[in-house]
Amino acid sequence: MSFLMAVSVSACGADSPQAEQSAPKPAQTSPAEAAAPTPDYPTKQIEYIVPYSAGGGVDLVARATADYLSKEWGQPIVVVNKAGGGGAVGAEYALKQAKPDGYTALAVNVSNTTMLTAGMLNSPVKNEDQIYTTRIGKGTLAFAVKADAPWKDFAEFSQWVKVNPEQLTWTSVGPAGFSAFGVAEWLDAIGADFSKTRMIVTKGASDSVPKVAGGHAILAVHTVGEIMPMLQAGKVKILAVSGKERSPFLPDVPTAEESGMKGLTVFWWTGVSFAKGTPDYVVTKWQDAIAKMEKDPAFAKKLTDIQVESAYANREDFNQDVIRETEYYTELATKKNMRK
Template sequence: MKAYGKWIGGIISCLAAVAVTACGADVAQPDVGSETQAIAGQAAPVYPDRQIEYVVPYSAGGGVDLVARAAADYLSKEWGQPVVVVNKPGGGGTVGAQYALKQAKNDGYTALAVNVSNTSMLSAGMKQPLITNEDQVYAARIGKGTLAFAVKADAPWKDFAEFSQWVKQHPEQLTWTSVGPAGFSAFGVAEWMDAIGADFTKTRMIVTKGASDSLPKVAGGHAILAVHTVGEINPMLQAKKVRILAVSGSERSPFLPDVPTAEEQGVKGLTVFWWTGVSFPKGTPDYVINKWEEAVAKMVNDPAFVKKLHGIQVEPDYADSAQFTQDVAKETGYYVELAEKRNMRK
């Protein structure tokens, strides 16, 4: 009987427990929300907590390098951790990009100073590029530079409209400089040729090592045209060795307010522009990307930083990760179409 009683009592206790729970009694339950928050908290550690390597895939002194150094200086102070610029030039920007995107860890401590030449233009100029948009996460765009068309200071053309008409009639006489068939200058020239209806294939490209090499060639009469950013041309412009006939875009450059746009002179549709920003390898944690987005957004509104950009004729041009990614994808599609149309893809 005692065993029977204990058995009955056990059943009654179990039924009571079920009833109490069902009726909503104050029974301690696991705090799922707290656990989720704890896991989320663990997934977002303090960043950065040590030195960041900011890879510039070009030589020191160029536009990408100077913007990166200004950004590194600002971010080092903002975060209280050193952001160190490391130059890894070669391969038109692909050597440094491969290092930062394919060899380094995707932990947020190796960033790439990315720009138009080794992204959308590289993808458009090569059928099998070494670096693609899919290899990286675009964190934030920092600044942009206006494309300008420069000729020798005493060149015979009074303006860009007259020069364009001459080129349309005599394309075989036009020589222009570029680091290669898929360089920034090449896309600028190809777009211009397309806009005026000139035969791009009859013009002649003179390969150079960049603005520091090409502009002296134009000034010395060894090439007719150099297409670079306003900042790259400015030293030779100030020395009165070259003359800028026009800038691209819908508005005049704030650094050259007296130089009319190509559109003002009847040449419409020139959209090529230079930009630079920061990207990371695929798989980089979201908290890293978010941190850079927030910091760059604040940085481009900092008067001291903007002053540094203006000193090298670069305009602040912020875009967050989503917008930056969308812009590069759209730009890549446009450049691929242009390259295929002008038989520039290799």
């Protein structure tokens, strides 16, 4: 305590008349306010908006979550697919058009949050429009080409792209999509000209990977789980996965780092968010229920079956991660002239 402050406190001590007159009186809380119960929730059907087509990773995780919570709460949680705009159409509906009463949840994803904000100068959906409630799962980024593509490994493919960037076609839900940032980061690492490559817009992984399998695009960059069905059918092959560690679902596939490309950090995640203004008791109930859900063996098996790794984060940690990601992806998008 400073000298001046000490004098001031001494001069207006607890025994002085001045202290009695100026001291604030403690706020009085009525017994009714103190005992106010948390409203019942949910008491009716909840719409769980997936802003992508059915069959992709976000959709599959949302359906597994909806199934668990419907049984947990005794109320139906209905998954509604609203694809379009790189995830923006469904996100706008959930965050700006529906009432913020807890009965419209958004299956939030890296593509329609941090990447959308970074990829668009005036994003229709911003971080401040929503309450990031919980992250549920994450997925390793994988680079897939047609099964009979001529490249024997990722290093050879990367060298070909570096020399022939104008011949590379790759799929994405839009310029701010997960695939776009995965491709941009990879091309930056190998020194290839991103601006000379060509993006083919799709509705999501369930549309994107078949295009590569059919020879309509050269590269699809999605999660291991999203590519797995076409991989198992022998229609595509995965040349590498991102990150420093191999995917637990594809232990025989090398990482990009093993192929000489360091610094590939883009990864996929999905979770739940609500519109700003949604009551705290709703957010807390979802956060606590999902924390319990992640420990449920049956739910864990569902994630494993779709090749998604558990990645629970509570509201506070989720928000901090979103802030860091937004900064990184904005720098990458600016560097590659991706911001539109």
